[in-house]
Amino acid sequence: xxxxxxxxxxxxxxxxxxxxxxxxxxxxxxxxxxxxxxxxxxxxxxxxxxxxxxxxxxxxxxxxxxxxxxxxxxxxxxxxxxxxxxxxxxxxxxxxxxxxxxxxxxxxxxxxxxxxxxxxxxxxxxxxxxxxxxxxxxxxxxxxxxxxxxxxxxxxxxxxxxxxxxxxxxxxxxxxxxxxxxxxxxxxxx
Amino acid sequence: xxxxxxxxxxxxxxxxxxxxxxxxxxxxxxxxxxxxxxxxxxxxxxxxxxxxxxxxxxxxxxxxxxxxxxxxxxxxxxxxxxxxxxxxxxxxxxxxxxxxxxxxxxxxxxxxxxxxxxxxxxxxxxxxxxxxxxxxxxxxxxxxxxxxxxxxxxxxxxxxxxxxxxxxxxxxxxxxxxxxxxxxxxxxxx
Numbered sequence: 001x002x003x004x005x006x007x008x009x010x011x012x013x014x015x016x017x018x019x020x021x022x023x024x025x026x027x028x029x030x031x032x033x034x035x036x037x038x039x040x041x042x043x044x045x046x047x048x049x050x051x052x053x054x055x056x057x058x059x060x061x062x063x064x065x066x067x068x069x070x071x072x073x074x075x076x077x078x079x080x081x082x083x084x085x086x087x088x089x090x091x092x093x094x095x096x097x098x099x100x101x102x103x104x105x106x107x108x109x110x111x112x113x114x115x116x117x118x119x120x121x122x123x124x125x126x127x128x129x130x131x132x133x134x135x136x137x138x139x140x141x142x143x144x145x146x147x148x149x150x151x152x153x154x155x156x157x158x159x160x161x162x163x164x165x166x167x168x169x170x171x172x173x174x175x176x177x178x179x180x181x182x183x184x185x186x187x188x189x190x
Numbered sequence: 191x192x193x194x195x196x197x198x199x200x201x202x203x204x205x206x207x208x209x210x211x212x213x214x215x216x217x218x219x220x221x222x223x224x225x226x227x228x229x230x231x232x233x234x235x236x237x238x239x240x241x242x243x244x245x246x247x248x249x250x251x252x253x254x255x256x257x258x259x260x261x262x263x264x265x266x267x268x269x270x271x272x273x274x275x276x277x278x279x280x281x282x283x284x285x286x287x288x289x290x291x292x293x294x295x296x297x298x299x300x301x302x303x304x305x306x307x308x309x310x311x312x313x314x315x316x317x318x319x320x321x322x323x324x325x326x327x328x329x330x331x332x333x334x335x336x337x338x339x340x341x342x343x344x345x346x347x348x349x350x351x352x353x354x355x356x357x358x359x360x361x362x363x364x365x366x367x368x369x370x371x372x373x374x375x376x377x378x379x380x
Contacts, residue, residue, distance in 0.1 A: 120378070163376045176376060183373030186353045186366060188310070 001094040004032075005184050006087065006113060008099045010106045011121035012151030014129035016167045020121060021100065023174045024181070032090035034099040037069070040078040053083060071101075071108040082109075096181060103157045110160070117184045119177070120161035124168040126152055191284040194222075195374050196277065196303060198289045200296045201311035202341030204319035206357045210311060211290065213364045214371070222280035224289040227259070230268040243273060261291075261298040272299075286371060293347045300350070307374045309367070310351035314358040316342055 011017035025033050037053040039060050048054050055063070060079045064072060072081030082105070087097050099116075101109070109116055123129045129151045133144045158164050163180045167173040184190070201207035215223050227243040229250050238244050245253070250269045254262060262271030272295070277287050289306075291299070299306055313319045319341045323334045348354050353370045357363040374380070 159378055161378050163373060164378050165376055176372060179369040179372035180376055182366060182369035183353060186355055186370055188349055188351050188354050 004091040004093065004095040004097060005181075005187075005190070006091060006097050006099065006116045007181065007184060008101060008106050008109055008116050008118045009121065010101060010103050010118075010154070010161070012123065012129065012154040013147050014132040014151060015121045015123045016132065016170065016173070017100070017121045019170060020165075020167060020173050020177055021098065024177055025098065030096060032086070032095045032097050034082060034087055034097055037063070037081045037083050038078060055079075070099075070112065071105050073105065096185070103154050103160070107157075107160060115190055117187070117190060118161040118163070119180055120158040120164045121173070121177075122155060122158055122164055122166050123151070124166055126155075128168075194281040194283065194285040194287060195371075195377075195380070196281060196287050196289065196306045197371065197374060198291060198296050198299055198306050198308045199311065200291060200293050200308075200344075200351070202313065202319065202344040203337050204322040204341060205311045205313045206322065206360065206363070207290070207311045209360060210355075210357060210363055210367055211288065214367055215288065220286060222276070222285045222287050224272060224277055224287055227253075227271045227273050228268060230266075245269075260289075260302065261295050263295065286375070293344050293350070297347075297350060305380055307377070307380060308351040308353070309370055310348040310354045311363070311367075312345060312348055312354055312356050313341070314356055316345075318358075 009017070009021065021033070025031050035049060035051070035053055037055050037060065039055055039057050042048065042052070042054050046052065057079070060081065063069060063083070064081070068084055069081040070084045070087065072079060074080075082099060082101065087099070090097050099109070106118060110118065126148055130144065130148050133139060133147055139147070165173055165176045165180060199207070199211065215221050225239060225241070225243055227245050227250065229245055229247050232238065232242070232244050236242065247269070250271070253259060253273070254271070258274055259271040260274045260277065262269060264270070272289060272291065277289070280287050289299070296308060300308065316338055320334060320338050323329060323337055329337070355363055355366045355370060
């Protein structure tokens with residue numbers, strides 16, 4: 001059994017990343033989706049081990065000390081991190097591990113894991129990001145404009161990735177994503 | 191119009207490379223197959239510009255002097271080379287250029303062209319190489335054993351390539367090859 005591949009995916013908000021990954025991850029035999037750990041409290045409906053691994057601050061800090069995170073960071077007084085154990089376990093089983101993370105976290109991983117492969121999902125334009133965020137109807141225009149500005153900043157970092165999939169047409173984007181994954185599986189020495 | 195990608199393909203004999211490329215290159219809009227130049231005489235049925243560009247020794251040497259080859263070599267007293275002009279022309283038109291070449295030539299190109307992408311086509315085993323060569327019925331067993339030994343040597347160089355497509359089942363190999371090509375098209379900065 002060949003070892004699985006470590007695949008890091010980033011995208012600005014409003015790129016349709018969630019929809020693309022939802023389709024791709026339907027193949028549960030082939031893929032394992034890396035679940036993050038956090039010290040924040042679960043929200044309504046969030047399930048431990050599915051949405052996050054919910055840890056106490058003490059547990060989280062102990063795991064940091066023991067090197068059990070691939071990367072971690074603090075936002076708004078809470079820890080967030082990527083547990084290494086499940087990743088290694090599923091790679092060893094031959095599954096590809098999909099790790100969804102923002103660009104700063106991705107760049108931390110690039111430094112640590114020469115075996116990791118990096119995919120960026122990009123919108124066809126910033127205008128489509130704005131339209132998609134408006135279409136969701138969950139945010140005020142003020143928040144939407146901040147997200148669009150953030151997306152613009154993140155888009156400049158696409159050059160740091162190995163592959164860039166543009167989500168213009170959803171079916172094409174999913175097919176492109178799967179082509180990239182297959183190529184990563186056929187990549188020599190990664 | 192985005193620039194096309196330069197894709198270098200090598201394979202030991204008996205890998206089914208010709209069959210795979212035949213299927214892939216059917217899409218003539220998308221691909222340009224780089225035609226080599228040579229100073230040897232055309233064989234029965236060989237067409238100038240399709241099988242080779244047939245050049246005189248003087249022409250060939252002048253083109254070497256003018257830097258018009260991506261790489262060139264001498265075998266059995268004849269020059270063989272890869273003309274740079276058509277490659278650049280088709281890349282500029284947005285077509286992917288497929289350059290089929292043996293491993294030594296490929297490694298020469300790796301040194302010169304950081305924008306090139308390298309695909310190795312491998313047999314599932316040396317035994318299948320032997321069987322395929324026997325199946326062709328065109329060579330003596332003595333020649334076949336030499337080719338198998340040569341294939342074994344070349345297989346060790348697959349690690350020098352970016353991607354390796356194993357031709358066990360033909361349909362799968364063609365699909366894998368096209369996935370790799372699509373991923374190369376989506377590759378950042380190459």
